[in-house]
Amino acid sequence: MDIQLSRRIVLFFLSIFLCSGCTTNKDEQVAPTAKNGFxxxxxxxxxxxxxxxxxxEWKFYWNQFILPRxxxxxxxxxxxxxxxxSVWNDTEYFGTTVxxxxxxxxxxxxxxxxDSPAMAMYIPDIGTAYELYINGELLSQAGIVSKTANNSKAQYRPxxxxxxxxxxxxxxxxxxNYQNLWGGYWYPIQLGKVETxxxxRQIQSGLSIAVCIAAGMMACYNLIFYIFRRKDMTPLLFAIHCILILLRALTTGERIGHLAFDFLSWEILNRIEYFSTFCSGPVLYTFLYRFIPNEFWKKYGFYFNFPLYTMCVLILTTPNTFYAIFLNPLLFYIFFTVIPGWMIMILIGVFKKQKGAWVLLMGYFGLMVANVNDSLVIFGLLNSFYMIPYGQIFxxxxxxxxxxxxxxxxxTESENISHQMKTLVTSTQKIMSSPDYTSAAKSALEILSENNKDNKELYxxxxxxxxxxxxxxxIDTKFDLKVTEVSDLIEDRSSGLEFNRLKEPIILNDRLFLPITQKEHIFLILDIPAKSFTRNESDMxxxxxxxxxxxLSLQNLMRQDINQLAIIGELTSEIAHDIGHHVLLIQKSLQYIELNPTLNFTLFKQAKKEIEALSNLSVDILEFSKKRIxxxxxxxxxxxxxxxxEEDLILLFENSDIKLxxxxxxxxxxxxxxxxxRRVCLNxxxxxxxxxxxxxEFSVLIQSENSALIIIMEDDGPGINDNLKDIIFNTKLESSKPQGTGLGLSIVRKIANAHGGEILLTSNPKGGTRFSILLPLS
Structure with a gap:
């Protein structure tokens, strides 16, 4: 197919697609055209x-350099x-085809x-080297003009x-021309007043520079953004797109790159121009997919982009005379698949009301209008100005x-989630600290009512x-709790919803029913206004x-009730055993004192120590009996x-072989x-x-870190097995100790929790057991 004809067909369809109705105003002055070389x-x-x-109509002399005159x-x-x-390819010249x-x-x-004013000419690209003579005088040139390929040098220099x-x-x-697939006088020289x-040109150059600066800055910004947050590929894709726009702006239009980097060969700069054009398609598609996911594109997007991938490879690996052969076919492909594909994807996003779809639609529509406008201007089909810099900036x-x-x-969402997480933590603490079922339910209703914007009932x-x-x-408006018994079918409120069959959250009559199941059995159901609690995922x-x-609070309360009843009997015998053990030692000490007065001081200290241990045991039992400290x-x-x-511990380890x-x-x-x-540390x-x-050896380390006080107590003993780690802080400890009920460690955790802290049990890397107590600083 004739190159000129193929281009005009593409431009004709483009003009119908985007520029229908674009005509020159009849009142405007129309520039005349040359006829018969005049x-x-x-x-x-x-x-x-x-x-x-x-x-x-210019005079055209093929394979001739006529003398300037x-x-x-x-x-x-x-x-x-x-x-x-126009390009000279396929021109019929005295029986031969150029x-x-x-x-x-x-x-x-x-x-x-x-009476014409002072005039000037703007000379764009001429393919691909030229000398321009006016009235016999050489006034402009680019590259080296020659009759042989060895001596010719291509160059673009507007x-x-x-x-x-x-x-x-x-x-x-x-x-x-010996480098490009097309040659000739292909872009129109502009003639006008010097000032005009x-x-x-200043406007066009300024716009080109503005595009380069904007693209460069946005590329750097988004690359830095991606470096610090590599989880999201969107900034990287946008940075690549900006780099491609920068390369395109440098190598087209005013050819700033050709002027600034004239030490680079024409071949390299030409490859950059075409690569930046065809690589932008896949990048833009990938960028769009991040905002407007589409199942069709997920499956077939690679195949749509495959011709563009192939063209990019050809541009990088083959000479211009080869990859340029595919430019016209690819023009057809891009204008009838790629560009409509962009628009369809964005229009689907607009239809689905996806975020940002309207902004993307305006951006891509503006770029396409600019591209089509400039194509029509270049080929003389539209009398307008160049819009591509505006389209790229847009x-x-x-x-x-x-x-x-x-x-x-x-x-904003992160801030909302952070706020919700903070409130959730405090709310959880409030609910979990409830002493009974009624208090737990009331606490949950009070917390939910704070976010109940509709002021409707909560159940x-x-x-x-x-x-x-x-x-x-x-709860009512005064936060007084009401408890009533109902059946499992609330017909007037849920259209016959049967609670026992409720497995997943549902919305009925603007009410959200949220079931919480445990082992396929419903534990509780929330019945709340849907609009107040389903505005976004974080609310839900x-x-x-x-x-x-x-x-969890209700389960803990149930478990505590069951455990309390179960362990009372178990603890009775063990407590009696521990008390008897200490009483027996006291009795023996008193008998020795009576029989041998010289041992009074030593035996007195032993008896006092056993009395203190007995007193500590009684306090442990008292603390254990309380639900709240x-x-x-x-x-x-x-x-x-x-x-x-430290003084207490020194006294405690006195007369032992343990180093403190x-x-x-x-x-x-x-x-x-x-x-x-003090009891925590002693226990x-x-x-x-x-x-x-x-x-x-027994070691203690107290240090501050951030807003917490950390107490680390560790020994080099045999350590604790994995099974024991899971139950060591339970209310009943089945330990391997020779004496003791095991209440001490349970009380330790209750005291730490009452202070708003926590205690962690881990294995010492050197062997033994490590207790880490974390307490909030004031």
């Missing part, structure tokens, strides 16, 4: 700011009249009015020249808006053991968190307090119950002392 401008008012493209004249040189600007490579001369005579102030111009252009030409702005909006929404349904009747918990997660917190908190200095604890290492690195102020925290130390034959 352009008459004597009646054209160039003072109006009109720029005249030197188009029409001041006036057109008859000669023996053979020529034809050729409509220009191919890609060779050289030629173009000639045009121009007649100006005698430039402006000023013209002599005369009323007649004879223009001769010598053109040679310079002003238009696209960058639209992408920047959508990405900024996306991350703004993400930041919690709990089944009885049979599952046939339910207890409904609700928060509601579920409250529901699970209530579930009420602390006597005081603000004290950690250094002073743990110095006294004590490090107190904290001097912060902390709010604690001194007596109970853990006594646990080590009971294994004194297997322990040689």
């Amino acid at each position: 352009l008459d401008l004597t009646s054209t008012n160039v003072n109006s700011g009109l720029t005249i493209p030197l188009s029409g 001041k006036n057109a004249k008859d000669s023996n040189d053979q020529f034809i009249f050729k409509k220009s600007p 191919g890609s490579f060779g050289y030629a001369s173009y000639e045009l005579d121009i007649k100006l009015s005698k 430039q402006i020249i000023t013209l002599p102030n005369i009323d007649h111009l004879n223009i001769i252009i010598h053109v040679s 030409i310079f002003r238009e 696209l960058i702005i639209s992408h920047s808006i959508i990405i900024s909006k996306r991350y703004s929404n993400s930041l 919690i349904f709990l089944p009885d053991t049979s599952g046939k009747t339910w207890k409904r918990y609700s 997660d928060w509601v579920q968190g409250i529901a699970y917190a209530l579930t 009420f602390l006597d908190l005081k603000l004290i200095n950690a250094k002073d307090f743990f110095s006294s604890v 290492n004590f490090q107190n690195l904290s001097s912060d102020w902390i709010k604690i119950d001194e007596l109970r925290m 853990i130390a006594k646990n080590c002392l009971d294994l004194k034959e297997e322990v040689s």
Whole structure:
């Protein structure tokens, strides 16, 4: 197919697709065109700011460099009249068809009015090397013109020249091409007033520079963004897209890259131009897919982009004369598949009301209009101005808006989730600390009511053991709790919803029913207004968190009731055994004192020690019997307090072979119950002392980190097996110790939790057991 014909077909369909109705205003002055190698401008008012493209019928001399001259004249040189600007490929010249490579001369005579102002010319690309003579004088050139390929050098160098102030111009252009698939005078030279030409070029150059700066800055910004957050590929894709726009802006239009990097060969810069064009398609598709996921594109997107991938490979690996063969077919493909594909994907996003779809639609529509407009202008089918710099800036702005909006929404959502997580933690603590079922349900309802924007009723349904009747918990405006029994079918409120068959959250009559199941049995159901708690996923997660917190609280209360009854009998015999053990030792000490008065002091210390142990056991039993420990908190200095604890431990390990290492690195102020925290330390130390034959060293380290005080107590004993780790802090400890109920460690955790802290049990890397107590600093 003829190259010119194929291009015009593409441009014709494009003009119908995007530019239908674009016509020149009849009131505007139309620039004349050349006929038979002559352009008459004597009646054209160039003072109006009109720029005249030197188009029409030029004299075309194939394989001839005619001599420069001041006036057109008859000669023996053979020529034809050729409509220009256009490529010379496939031109019929005296029975031969002009191919890609060779050289030629173009000639045009121009007649100006005698009162014409100072004139100038803007000379764009001419393929691919040229010399321009006006009235016999060489005024402009790019590359090296030659009759042989070895001596010819291709170059793009747009430039402006000023013209002599005369009323007649004879223009001769010598053109040679041995590098590009197409050659000739292919872009129109613009003629106009000096002021007009310079002003238009300054505007176009300024826009090209603005595009380069904007693309470069956005590429750097998004690359840095991606480096610090590699989880999301969107900034990287946008950065690559901006880099491609930058390369495209440097190598097209004003050819800033050709002017700034003239040390690079024409071949390299030409590859960059085409690669940036065809690589942008897959990048844009991938970028779009991040915002508007599409199952069709997920399956077939690679196949749609495959021709573009292939073209990119050809551009990088083959000469221009080969990969340029596929430009026209790929133009058809892009304009009838790629561009409509973009639009369809975005329109689907608009239809589905996906975030940012409208902004993307405007950005891509603006770019396509700019591309089509410039294509029609270049080929003389539309009298307009070049819009591609505006389209590229518009696209960058639209992408920047959508990405900024996306991350703004993400930041807002993150802040909301952070706030909800904080409230969920405090709410969970409040619910979990409830002493009974009624208090737990009331706490959950009070927390939910704080986010109930519609001020509609909130209900919690709990089944009885049979599952046939339910207890409904609700609160009034004064936060007074109401408990009523209902059946498992609430017809007036849920259209016959049967609770026992409810497996997943559902919305009925603007009410959200959220079941919490345990082993396929419904544990509880929340009945709340849907609009107040389903605005987004984070709201739903928060509601579920409250529901699970209530579930855990109720389960703990049930377990505590069962455990309390179960272990009372078990503990009775063991407590009696422990009491008897200490009483027996006291009795023996008293008998020895009576029989041998000289041992009074030693035996007195032993008896006192056993009495203290017995007293500590009684306190453990008392603390264990309480569901909640009420602390006597005081603000004290950690250094002073743990110095006294060190003295107690020194006394405790006296007369044993256990070495005590004590490090107190904290001097912060902390709010604690001194007596109970002292018992925590002594109970853990006594646990080590009971294994004194297997322990040689006991270490204590107190330090502050961030907003917590950390107490690490560890020994080098035999350690604790994995099974024991799981139950060591339970209310009943089945330990291998020779004496003791095992209540000490359970009380330790209860005291730590009452202080708002936690205790962790791990294995010492060097062997033994490590207790880590974490307490909040005041």
